[in-house]
Amino acid sequence: MADTERFLVADDHPMVRDALVSALGQVFVGAQFTMAGTLAQAQAALDRQPDTDAVLLDLDMPGMDGLTGLARLRSEHPTVPIIIVSAAREAGVVQRAYEFGASAYIDKSASLEEIAGIVRAVLDGEIFAPPDAVAGDSFAQRAAQLTPQQWRVLALMVQGDQNKQIAHKLGVGEATVKAHVTVILRKLGVRSRTQAVIEARGLALPGPETLRQ
Template identity: 35%
Template structure:
């Protein structure tokens, strides 16, 4: 809880080095009080319930709970808490889903520390924040063609290397229907091959492959 112009902060990230770096940054600024660190989504939610931070710095991709789901649950339980997503992915899909779920900002882990501090201060002042390059991507996406839920499902299968026949069996549809959707997907992604579609999808955050 924010007191005497000092904002309380909780850090949630799967990587110990990232958590340590964020903790050092927060503790070096007298305007913040570090409440603790969480290593997964479930722990982040539990610590929010117990500590009631003013600000949560959270990795989007953590074990224990989907990041977008965690954002929604945390914001529902703690509507006054501010959430900043720190991600290693510059895909506009991840940024869009995060902001729609209730995050106040989406920052890349590769961003300069000065930009992160600017983001933190802006969010604590009640503003939304997004890196300019991601904002441009999102604007382009809004005005462009978006994939349907069925196309997203097929794209996920396609990205794992499945053939049209296998995708049809997994999705419970005909091979001809799969071919139609694959053609539509490649057109919307502006690619010519299935490999290119998988690469573009991964870069944009439309699919996440290990």
């Protein structure tokens, strides 16, 4: 199977799809490409051709629901390497993508040469477990250490309530709320209420950015 590679390119943007195909076509001469614009199409394509060599998968595709789609593809076709192509630069997303079994992660801002190189490496079996990746300190992990009461406080913080209002709603003193907030900030590894709220809301919505500094 030297020069008959079979790729599945799953991305809902025709521009991106064509660019990826043309880039890979120059490196992998004679390769076969299948297109998919939705998760359903990608699944159907894999069902038809289970011997696909690699999938280039966009995370922001209809039906994906973030990383959920990746997990579903993996569970039904565990042997096919999946290469994530995404615009998200967020470290958490990358890490979780690996946790869900992605073989590589390509930023959309990468050059076409880089992309081809990564794909080649995956086909050669070079990239599997990323160097560090696993078991880092994700926000979700840190947040799991909160006690029930601290979760309630955080939930109200996220709604924009201030300590006095939180104290009233929970039926405790404001000093108590402050104590909880202090612990929450420490457990989350942030330095202000605003940062805690930003990260907590980012948990629900796998949005574009996070940034610390």
